[in-house]
Amino acid sequence: MKKLEYEITRLKNNKGIALSVALMAGFGVVYALWRVSRGKTSHQLDPKQIGVEKFNLSHNGSFQLALLFGKGKIEVLADRKKLGGITRDSARAQWRSEDQAVSPHLERINQEAGELNSRPNFSLILKGNFSEILATEWKSSETLEVILKPGVDTVAFSKLLKEKVDHLIGFSKLLDLVVKRIDNPYFIIVRLNTKPGLSPIGES
Numbered sequence: 001m002k003k004l005e006y007e008i009t010r011l012k013n014n015k016g017i018a019l020s021v022a023l024m025a026g027f028g029v030v031y032a033l034w035r036v037s038r039g040k041t042s043h044q045l046d047p048k049q050i051g052v053e054k055f056n057l058s059h060n061g062s063f064q065l066a067l068l069f070g071k072g073k074i075e076v077l078a079d080r081k082k083l084g085g086i087t088r089d090s091a092r093a094q095w096r097s098e099d100q101a102v103s104p105h106l107e108r109i110n111q112e113a114g115e116l117n118s119r120p121n122f123s124l125i126l127k128g129n130f131s132e133i134l135a136t137e138w139k140s141s142e143t144l145e146v147i148l149k150p151g152v153d154t155v156a157f158s159k160l161l162k163e164k165v166d167h168l169i170g171f172s173k174l175l176d177l178v179v180k181r182i183d184n185p186y187f188i189i190v191r192l193n194t195k196p197g198l199s200p201i202g203e204s
Contacts, residue, residue, distance in 0.1 A: 050135045053124055057112045065105060067113065069124040072131025076102045076109070091117050091125075091170030117170025125168050126177075132157050134182055145178045154181050158188040165192065 052070030054077070059065075066077040067086070076083045076097070084099025086109065095109050115121060123136035123144055132152045137145040148157060158179045172193060180187035 053127060055113075055116065055121070055124055057108065060108070065108065067109070067116075067124075069128035071127075072129060072133075074128040076105060078105070090167040119171045119173050119175055122169070122171070122175065126165075129164075129168060130157075130161070139178070142174055143176045143178060145180065148179065148181045150181060150183045152181055154179060154184065154186060154188055158190055162190050165190070169193065 052068050055067045055069065057065040057067070063079045068075040068077055068082075073085050074087065075085050076099075083101040083105070084097055086095045086097045086102060086106075088095045095106060095113065097103060097106060116125060119141070120138075123138065126144075126146060127133050127136060132148050133146055134149045135147045137147065139145055146161075148154060161177070161179065169192060174194065175192040177190040177192065178187050179190055
């Protein structure tokens with residue numbers, strides 16, 4: 001009788017251990033899924049990085065002037081009202097416009113927009129000149145991820161970028177552009193201001 005009671009007690013204990021192990025394993029799976037979901041979330045783009053970005057000029061006391069960069073164009077904004085677009089032939093050239101509402105502000109824009117030639121603001125220049133770009137994200141001071149819209153040919157765009165980007169560069173420091181589509185992990189690295197011996201284009 002005592003032996004029977006001992007066996008029943010042992011089986012109950014074993015079931016308790018098995019249940020504890022199962023619960024721990026279940027919590028482990030839930031934790032792993034939570035970590036994966038957090039990892040995916042941490043790589044999502046900030047809404048501010050997508051679409052149009054604004055570059056504010058100094059406030060002259062009467063109204064705020066700003067430049068909008070995105071969708072392959074650069075527009076002038078005065079007190080939140082769009083006046084028209086501006087362009088320039090190179091980073092060393094003056095900004096110009098065919099819109100009459102912008103003309104009175106060109107002198108001020110050319111005086112105050114010199115900071116756009118710096119490396120940290122190059123992401124704006126790219127978004128203002130290439131409509132294929134959905135967003136940009138700085139990975140480091142020397143690495144800029146250029147995220148393309150779905151359906152854009154990454155290889156063809158990278159070649160186009162390398163052909164046309166040189167005249168847009170207003171700085172001498174090195175910069176790697178990691179070009180990829182938002183719906184495809186494949187990427188191509190386009191190197192700007194490369195040193196002798198470095199390839200201007202690399203692939204993943």
